[in-house]
Amino acid sequence: MAKELLKGNVAAAEAALRGGCDFFAGYPITPSTETLEYLSHRMPELGMKERFIQSENEIAAINMVMGAASAGARAMTASSGPGISLKAEGMSYAAHYSIPFVLLNVQRWGTGLGSLKSGQADYFRECKGGGHGDYHNIVYAPFNIQEMVDDMYEAWDVAEKYRVGVTMFSEAVLGQMMEAVEMPPFKKREKELDWGVDGTGTKGMKYPTGDGWDYVEFELEKYNRIIDEMQRWEFYNVEDADYIFTAVGLPARACLDVIAKLRARGEKVGMLRPKIIWPFPFLGFEELHRVNPHVKGFISVEMNDMGQMVDDVALAAKKAGFNVPVYCYPCGGGVPQVKAIIAKYQDILDGVLKEKY
Amino acid sequence: MTIIKKIPDKLGQHALCAGCGHGIVIRLIQEVLQELGQADNQIAVVGVGCICTATSALKVDRFQAAHGRACATAEGIKRVRPNVVVYTYQGDGDAYTIGIAESLNAAYRNENITMISINNTNFGMTGGQMSWTTLPGQKTETSVNGRDCELTGLPFHFPEMVANSQGFHVAYAARGTVNDVKSINQTKRMIRNAFEAQLNGEGFSVVEVLTACPTNWHMTPQQCQERISTSVESEYPVGEFKKRG
Ligand SMILES: Cc1ncc(C[n+]2csc(CCOP(=O)(O)OP(=O)(O)O)c2C)c(N)n1
Numbered sequence: 001m002a003k004e005l006l007k008g009n010v011a012a013a014e015a016a017l018r019g020g021c022d023f024f025a026g027y028p029i030t031p032s033t034e035t036l037e038y039l040s041h042r043m044p045e046l047g048m049k050e051r052f053i054q055s056e057n058e059i060a061a062i063n064m065v066m067g068a069a070s071a072g073a074r075a076m077t078a079s080s081g082p083g084i085s086l087k088a089e090g091m092s093y094a095a096h097y098s099i100p101f102v103l104l105n106v107q108r109w110g111t112g113l114g115s116l117k118s119g120q121a122d123y124f125r126e127c128k129g130g131g132h133g134d135y136h137n138i139v140y141a142p143f144n145i146q147e148m149v150d151d152m153y154e155a156w157d158v159a160e161k162y163r164v165g166v167t168m169f170s171e172a173v174l175g176q177m178m179e180a181v182e183m184p185p186f187k188k189r190e191k192e193l194d195w196g197v198d199g200t201g202t203k204g205m206k207y208p209t210g211d212g213w214d215y216v217e218f219e220l221e222k223y224n225r226i227i228d229e230m231q232r233w234e235f236y237n238v239e240d241a242d243y244i245f246t247a248v249g250l251p252a253r254a255c256l257d258v259i260a261k262l263r264a265r266g267e268k269v270g271m272l273r274p275k276i277i278w279p280f281p282f283l284g285f286e287e288l289h290r291v292n293p294h295v296k297g298f299i300s301v302e303m304n305d306m307g308q309m310v311d312d313v314a315l316a317a318k319k320a321g322f323n324v325p326v327y328c329y330p331c332g333g334g335v336p337q338v339k340a341i342i343a344k345y346q347d348i349l350d351g352v353l354k355e356k357y
Numbered sequence: 358m359t360i361i362k363k364i365p366d367k368l369g370q371h372a373l374c375a376g377c378g379h380g381i382v383i384r385l386i387q388e389v390l391q392e393l394g395q396a397d398n399q400i401a402v403v404g405v406g407c408i409c410t411a412t413s414a415l416k417v418d419r420f421q422a423a424h425g426r427a428c429a430t431a432e433g434i435k436r437v438r439p440n441v442v443v444y445t446y447q448g449d450g451d452a453y454t455i456g457i458a459e460s461l462n463a464a465y466r467n468e469n470i471t472m473i474s475i476n477n478t479n480f481g482m483t484g485g486q487m488s489w490t491t492l493p494g495q496k497t498e499t500s501v502n503g504r505d506c507e508l509t510g511l512p513f514h515f516p517e518m519v520a521n522s523q524g525f526h527v528a529y530a531a532r533g534t535v536n537d538v539k540s541i542n543q544t545k546r547m548i549r550n551a552f553e554a555q556l557n558g559e560g561f562s563v564v565e566v567l568t569a570c571p572t573n574w575h576m577t578p579q580q581c582q583e584r585i586s587t588s589v590e591s592e593y594p595v596g597e598f599k600k601r602g
């Protein structure tokens with residue numbers, strides 16, 4: 001099929017439909033709004049007029065999504081910053097009932113109203129829970145629009161396999177920019193769900209009720225399977241690297257340029273790019289240790305103010321057997337500049353930038 | 358004449374306080390749905406409140422919604438299962454206080470769902486705090502000197518609001534009580550109307566039911582009956598505010 005030039009938010013929406021998405025509820029918020037706008041006319045075009053709701057707020061949207069998913073739909077909502085905060089309670093409920101759904105977070109920078117700069121400050125929230133209680137969504141962190149399309153296309157198959165929420169960790173620039181992408185064909189769920197509400201009372205929501213150990217075991221079994229089966233990462237020039245950058249999304253693209261520039265100067269640098277950030281690719285670090293145990297340090301490049309993913313990088317490095325410093329360059333809001341990353345790298349070599357762990 | 362006591366097929370046991378009005382309403386819902394041939398074609402979206410101690414009384418497809426969000430969840434379900442009877446069952450705190458946005462917006466969009474709300478003029482589940490439906494001067498755990506409407510607003514009238522405000526075009530809005538045989542039968546007719554409206558695709562229907570909360574009112578069931586037929590009903594008139602077209 002021919003490639004089309006599409007905006008990230010639109011490509012994500014179309015890929016969701018191709019992947020079987022047949023319910024959407026959301027409320028406008030920049031920089032995610034194009035997804036809502038696109039689906040508002042695309043779903044009617046596909047005969048799904050009633051399956052699109054511009055909701056009164058984000059709280060209602062996530063609760064609509066939960067209802068729709070429980071009734072058998074492949075349901076999605078999309079938002080950013082404050083809007084996702086409003087969805088936190090609903091996401092916790094969805095986790096409690098093991099409701100599969102997809103959440104697209106097109107991140108902006110900052111706390112409060114934040115700003116429209118691209119951001120990755122929601123790493124903790126998306127990867128560590130966000131709502132109350134113990135739970136996780138599977139969190140995809142694509143670094144170009146094609147990868148986001150492919151991730152979105154797979155999202156409900158994975159969500160339904162484990163009965164878990166899936167979060168697309170997008171960001172303002174990825175949502176707003178355009179790239180040539182190839183859209184996959186429309187597909188439907190392969191076999192009927194064996195749970196859910198259809199009015200007959202024959203299936204039901206099927207999760208252990210109460211607060212006993214059977215619930216805990218149900219949860220652990222599910223999340224442990226996900227941890228075993230869903231770790232994904234990519235290596236770039238790691239075999240002989242002294243320093244390994246770790247980054248996701250747009251900062252990872254900046255790091256690719258950084259690597260090319262530094263390699264041209266004879267500096268041995270590489271990158272480990274997590275493609276899914278929960279579960280975090282601990283196995284990737286173990287493989288890296290087998291391939292190259294001589295790494296001298298890790299540098300986590302992130303679009304936030306204090307560094308968040310760096311905590312997981314440090315834990316994964318330690319668990320893999322690396323006993324080396326872990327540095328962080330949190331660049332604030334906006335995609336980091338290649339020369340700024342190179343300057344930080346130089347600071348590390350010069351002993352000016354101290355390790356975080 | 359022999360009187361046969363018929364228990365609806367989908368009715369189970371509950372753990373509500375003695376004299377609580379919730380149980381009667383749950384039974385009425387199941388009687389009506391069975392009579393309409395919809396016993397095996399219903400999804401109950403229940404709010405958070407004392408109904409949580411009675412969900413086992415609803416042996417049907419059920420979704421325990423987040424506090425206040427039942428209407429939103431019900432909308433999501435109904436859009437996917439348009440041929441199933443989808444209704445919310447919520448206390449007044451759930452439906453009108455924390456859930457004011459979701460409830461009004463569902464009514465505003467005239468979603469084809471039914472809302473059954475239980476108005477016992479307080480938050481029963483959490484021990485009897487003030488709700489938006491608490492009567493002026495009523496003593497609750499958070500209005501120990503009686504509700505001060507200057508500071509806390511006036512009693513909230515959802516059925517009247519959605520029936521008569523410009524911009525709303527709901528199918529059916531009514532308020533009943535379950536204080537005696539006559540009012541129980543009247544409320545049952547209201548519930549039937551509400552579900553029939555949904556089955557005909559007429560849009561949003563709501564039946565609010567005034568019920569007793571002997572535990573938090575600190576009254577005997579008889580005293581509760583008396584209170585409902587006097588002060589509660591004089592604030593909240595029983596009747597149909599929006600009749601079916
Ligand atoms: C977000 C949230 N806030 C608060 C609560 C605590 N809570 C549970 S039930 C309830 C009030 C219920 O009152 P009402 O809806 O009137 O129902 P009733 O118990 O009187 O039947 C509250 C405040 C909660 N479960 N969730």
Ligand code: SF4
Pocket residue numbers: 373374376377378379407477481482569570571572573
């Ligand atoms: S506390 Fe009140 S509303 Fe709750 S079960 Fe008891 S009587 Fe009913």
